[in-house]
Amino acid sequence: GENVEQHPSTLSVQEGDSAVIKCTYSDSASNYFPWYKQELGKGPQLIIDIRSNVGEKKDQRIAVTLNKTAKHFSLHITETQPEDSAVYFCAAGNTGFQKLVFGTGTRLLVSP
Amino acid sequence: KAGVTQTPRYLIKTRGQQVTLSCSPISGHRSVSWYQQTPGQGLQFLFEYFSETQRNKGNFPGRFSGRQFSNSRSEMNVSTLELGDSALYLCASSLSDNEQFFGPGTRLTVL
Numbered sequence: 001g002e003n004v005e006q007h008p009s010t011l012s013v014q015e016g017d018s019a020v021i022k023c024t025y026s027d028s029a030s031n032y033f034p035w036y037k038q039e040l041g042k043g044p045q046l047i048i049d050i051r052s053n054v055g056e057k058k059d060q061r062i063a064v065t066l067n068k069t070a071k072h073f074s075l076h077i078t079e080t081q082p083e084d085s086a087v088y089f090c091a092a093g094n095t096g097f098q099k100l101v102f103g104t105g106t107r108l109l110v111s112p
Numbered sequence: 113k114a115g116v117t118q119t120p121r122y123l124i125k126t127r128g129q130q131v132t133l134s135c136s137p138i139s140g141h142r143s144v145s146w147y148q149q150t151p152g153q154g155l156q157f158l159f160e161y162f163s164e165t166q167r168n169k170g171n172f173p174g175r176f177s178g179r180q181f182s183n184s185r186s187e188m189n190v191s192t193l194e195l196g197d198s199a200l201y202l203c204a205s206s207l208s209d210n211e212q213f214f215g216p217g218t219r220l221t222v223l
Contacts, residue, residue, distance in 0.1 A: 032210040043116075043202050043214035044155075089155065093210050098145050099168045100212065102155040 002027040004092050006103025013080050014111055021106045023090035024072040030092040033066060033073045034100070038087045047088075048075070051095075080110045113139060116205050116215030124221045130191040133218045137184050137205030143167075144186040145212060146178060149200040161186055190220075198222045 003026040013019050025033075031052035036044035050057045050064045050073065057064050061080075066073040077084055087107050091100040117136045125131050137144050145168075146158040157170040161180035178188040184205075190197055198221050204212035 034210070034212070036214070041216075043216045046211065046213060049211065091155075095210060097168055098143055098160040098162075098206060098210065098212065099157045099170065100145075100147075100155075100210075101157070104154050 002030055002092055002101040004090060004101050004103045006090050006106060008106060009104065010107045010109070012109045012111065015080060015082060017080055017110075019075075019077045019080055019084070019108055019110075021075045021088055021090065021108075022072060023074070023092075023103050024070075025092040025101075026071065027092070027094075028068075028071065029094055030101075031095055032093040033064070034091050034093070035062075035064060035075050036089045036091065036102075038089065038105075044089060077108075080108075082110050082112050084108060085110045116203055116213055118201075118203050118215040118218050120218060121216065122219045122221075124223060125193050126223050127193055127195060129193050130189060131193060131220060132187055132189045133201055133203075133220075135186045135188075135203030135205075135215060137186070137203075138207070138213060141205035141207045141213075142184050143206040144180055144184065145204045145206070146186070146188050147202045147204065147214075148172075149202055149217070150198075155202070158188065193222045195222050 034049035038044045063076040090103040093100045145160040160168040180186045200217040202217045204214045
């Protein structure tokens with residue numbers, strides 16, 4: 001079955017810096033890759049996603065890139081702010097199947 | 113539009129008991145998925161329901177079951193609770209392919 005690895009497990013940056021989180025997946029049939037942000041005491045919040053027919057997607061300060069050949073995808077957050085501090089999860093899925101396989105999470109801390 | 117709601121938010125049970133958790137999806141969403149989140153195993157898929165039918169199932173024992181009603185609300189049940197069932201149980205609803213929106217979860221503690 002699908003396996004998703006996520007790195008790093010923790011990431012500390014200064015406010016205004018960029019943050020990059022990387023994930024790799026194992027199943028070449030996966031074609032949907034969402035990113036979630038989870039704050040303490042809350043459920044995961046979908047922040048951006050990308051499908052395998054696209055190499056890059058951007059939404060304001062957040063961007064995601066996908067390399068299908070290497071089976072890896074990354075989340076890029078620019079101009080980080082303290083409110084970006086949270087745990088971020090990547091996931092992989094397949095169109096038509098609602099099962100998502102999640103990475104182990106990255107705890108991002110943005111210091112003022 | 114209201115988000116995904118889950119009840120109860122917190123629950124304490126003892127080993128051997130059973131528990132039922134409820135999830136109301138976003139209005140118009142017909143797919144409901146359930147996940148278990150623990151510090152050790154992370155987020156793991158339990159099952160997914162669409163139009164009252166289970167479409168996908170994860171690798172959990174038969175003690176974990178679910179159902180979906182005609183109004184798309186879903187319940188999951190865990191029988192014969194074990195200490196290792198302590199977790200945050202998350203429900204996610206979906207309108208279109210794959211995009212899943214999560215509720216706040218139910219924190220289950222088994223003593």
